[in-house]
Amino acid sequence: MAELLVWPALLAYGLAAAAYAGELHAPGRFGWLGIWGVRLGWLAQTALLVAQAISADGFPWGTWAGALNLLSWLVVAGYLVWGCKPRYRLMGLLVMPLAAGLLVLSWAGGGTAVHERDGGGWTLDAHVGLMLAAFASFTVAAAMALLYLYEERRLKRRDPAFLRLRLPSLEALDRLASRVALVGLLLLSAGIVVGLTRLDPGELDAAMTVTTVIWAVYAAALVLRRETGLQGRRLAWSLVGGFSLVAFVLPLTHFAS
Amino acid sequence: MKLALAGISHHTASVELRERVAIDLEAASALARRLAHGGGKAQEAVVLSTCNRTELYLAADDHDRLAQAADDALLALAGADSAALAPLAYRLADESAALHLFRVAAGLDSLVPGEGEILGQVRDAFEAGSPGPLLDRTFRMALHAGRRARVETAIGESPASVPAAAAALAQQVFEGLEGHAVVLVGAGRTSELTARNLRSRGAAVAAVVNRSVERAERLASSLGARAVGLQDVAPALDGADVVVSSTSSPGFVLTMEALGPALRARRGKPVLFIDLAVPRDVDPALASIDGCFVYDVDDLEAVVATSLDGRRAEAVAAERIVAAEAERFHAWQASLAVVPAIASLRAQAEEIRVSELARVEARLGRLTESERALVDTVTAQIVNKLLHQPTVRMKEAALMPDGLIYAEVVRHLFGLESENEA
Numbered sequence: 001m002a003e004l005l006v007w008p009a010l011l012a013y014g015l016a017a018a019a020y021a022g023e024l025h026a027p028g029r030f031g032w033l034g035i036w037g038v039r040l041g042w043l044a045q046t047a048l049l050v051a052q053a054i055s056a057d058g059f060p061w062g063t064w065a066g067a068l069n070l071l072s073w074l075v076v077a078g079y080l081v082w083g084c085k086p087r088y089r090l091m092g093l094l095v096m097p098l099a100a101g102l103l104v105l106s107w108a109g110g111g112t113a114v115h116e117r118d119g120g121g122w123t124l125d126a127h128v129g130l131m132l133a134a135f136a137s138f139t140v141a142a143a144m145a146l147l148y149l150y151e152e153r154r155l156k157r158r159d160p161a162f163l164r165l166r167l168p169s170l171e172a173l174d175r176l177a178s179r180v181a182l183v184g185l186l187l188l189s190a191g192i193v194v195g196l197t198r199l200d201p202g203e204l205d206a207a208m209t210v211t212t213v214i215w216a217v218y219a220a221a222l223v224l225r226r227e228t229g230l231q232g233r234r235l236a237w238s239l240v241g242g243f244s245l246v247a248f249v250l251p252l253t254h255f256a257s
Numbered sequence: 258m259k260l261a262l263a264g265i266s267h268h269t270a271s272v273e274l275r276e277r278v279a280i281d282l283e284a285a286s287a288l289a290r291r292l293a294h295g296g297g298k299a300q301e302a303v304v305l306s307t308c309n310r311t312e313l314y315l316a317a318d319d320h321d322r323l324a325q326a327a328d329d330a331l332l333a334l335a336g337a338d339s340a341a342l343a344p345l346a347y348r349l350a351d352e353s354a355a356l357h358l359f360r361v362a363a364g365l366d367s368l369v370p371g372e373g374e375i376l377g378q379v380r381d382a383f384e385a386g387s388p389g390p391l392l393d394r395t396f397r398m399a400l401h402a403g404r405r406a407r408v409e410t411a412i413g414e415s416p417a418s419v420p421a422a423a424a425a426l427a428q429q430v431f432e433g434l435e436g437h438a439v440v441l442v443g444a445g446r447t448s449e450l451t452a453r454n455l456r457s458r459g460a461a462v463a464a465v466v467n468r469s470v471e472r473a474e475r476l477a478s479s480l481g482a483r484a485v486g487l488q489d490v491a492p493a494l495d496g497a498d499v500v501v502s503s504t505s506s507p508g509f510v511l512t513m514e515a516l517g518p519a520l521r522a523r524r525g526k527p528v529l530f531i532d533l534a535v536p537r538d539v540d541p542a543l544a545s546i547d548g549c550f551v552y553d554v555d556d557l558e559a560v561v562a563t564s565l566d567g568r569r570a571e572a573v574a575a576e577r578i579v580a581a582e583a584e585r586f587h588a589w590q591a592s593l594a595v596v597p598a599i600a601s602l603r604a605q606a607e608e609i610r611v612s613e614l615a616r617v618e619a620r621l622g623r624l625t626e627s628e629r630a631l632v633d634t635v636t637a638q639i640v641n642k643l644l645h646q647p648t649v650r651m652k653e654a655a656l657m658p659d660g661l662i663y664a665e666v667v668r669h670l671f672g673l674e675s676e677n678e679a
Contacts, residue, residue: 028411151429155426155429155430155550156544156550158552158556158559160556160559160560160562160563161563162426162429162560163414163415163416163425163429163560163563163564163567164563164567167429168432169428169429169430169431169432170429170430170431170527171430171431171432171527172432175432228524229523229524229525229526230524230525231524231525231526231548232524232525232526232527232547232548233525233547233548234524234525234547235525
């Protein structure tokens, strides 16, 4: 019965995505609808995850489909930290379709089902949880970076209506995106360390290689920011680049292996 | 009590005529005192005088004479020009006058819709005036309406001038302006106004660059900045976050050749160039550098025009708020007509309660102090509960055209003395 919670969550996320698209065209009219869609959807998904956790004997999100369910929830939770502020709501236009898409894939793969499931041991559970939290952080950081690029483009083009759709300042977006990416990097590092404890000697597949590359991309961007003052458009593009590895290359290598 | 208003504003009179009747706050206060306490026809008076309007709000019992008094006092301010002023003045009474004041306080009657200064000016006029019960309530409700319009709509949010647009732009690039450095290139009036606007939002003016160093020093000392000659403009821009330029130079003062390498070395750290000069001072090619934003005066004027459109759109929502507040004022004013009947009814009930308690005083004497207090409280509560519904109904009825009949019926039924007899 609790499995049915996926539908209100999906409906609310879809509604939120549509509302944010409307907000882009008619600023100030649909933003409230978007944020309420996100809140209600997230509550429904939280209830679903709680039901899964209660029913399962161990970590219920160890499969790829289950992991997508948890990732979707983490991404929306990360968005909600800032999305409740009116100026940050438009990030939802980038985050909510992605969250809804992840949830649909999870549902199609049986990741939203509620039944007993064996866990894979605490190290695997911790590894999966940390990696998913890191990917969720990178997703939110990428959404902020894309919002930065959109706002920067508006200001460069000297759009006279820039005050009609109030977005966070460039400086705030730049700083927050780098901080969220740093949190993601720390989580990813912890996830990799925990994963290494389970790794057999000589075992290194394509997904692990890409994960290492992702770690290196984010680490390089953040070190360059700290050491040489890298910021603005270049930092934003590097965060978007890192996220594209997470979103496209990593799944491909994961399923290929 | 009746309310009368006589006034002129930018809608009806030119600046030449408006300045004839404009008075400062002290004179407005003195005039209000004279009108309210000088033995004239008004019992209450508030004078609102700004660069865009001079309005006299008077209150008294006699409406016809009151309107005339407001008109006479306004025309007297114009002196010899009173004949020219008379056809341009507007005269409003009661709810129309109150609604007008509410719109003024909300900035809906201003030249720039939603401008913020007028609310403070209405408050100052009210505090300096000589209000009584009616004007006190009217002005308090007007200030409330003005605050609501600004809080609940975005009518006052967007910039209405080029310096304000520049400051809003800077805040869109930088999170807050605290700790950010502004450099002025040119010591003209426009750049000074823009710098002061940025400073009021927390920015610090680091340097004033000008061809004449003496002139730069004069402005720099008032802004707490250092003065620099124009030949040293490039080093002066080191560490600047916002550059405001308004020289009278015939060509670009801030060029790609001079600034490009230094700006590229910032590696995307934002810098905003606000070019207020015509011909322009800042080479637009600088905008191609990562983190560089270049706005000229046309861009800022376009921002102002767009934001004024936005303000006009918000004015519709603000008008709804003002209409709701005017409705509340109407309800309050109508309820005043039944207040004497309600007061008489309650006084009579209290008199009966007290006299009945006194009649049984001998038997109550056996009660303890706390028991006597309880009896007193209970009887007062019974009276209050019995009279609550009739009081509410009479106030509601007062809003209807024949509502005063209810008050008369209550007087008749309860044998209260009529208002005239009182």
